[in-house]
Amino acid sequence: SESDEGCDGGEGGGISLPKATVLRAIKDLLPKGLRCSSEAGNLIMECCMELLRMLSDEANVLCTTEKKQTIGPDHIIKSLKSLGFAEWSQQMEHVLDAFKEAERKRPKKKRNPMLGSGV
Secondary structure: OOHHHHOOEEEOOOOOOEEEEEHHHHHHOOOOOOOOOOOHHHHHHHOOOOOHHHHHHHHHHHHOOOOOOOOHHHHHHHHHOOOOOOHOOOOOOOHHHHHHHHHHHHOOOOOOOOOOOOO
16 A cells, blocks of 8 residues: 555565554654654654664674574674664663663562463
8 A cells, every 4th residue: 555655665575664653653752843744754664674674684694603593682782883883782782781680670470380281
């Protein structure tokens, strides 16, 4: 459809970001009284998709070079640095550290011994 035009990132095989969510984020980030045209919103979405493609391609290369089968947070952070986004990589390291700390503090769910018992 016309509303989806330009959102799949070209050769991305139909992969796209949720348009309404992205447009809502743009609207929420703009100062009060400032609007974003539909064309500008679509351009931002295309830029986001291109960044995601570049980041995932770079992370995939790093992962393959290290003979790993799963892209991890360290691959993403290294990819940000190698793509020239060192400042972002520092921010992501802080976010990752905060996430790990929150996970450590979160109570562990106890495994139900009845699961898988056939009862």
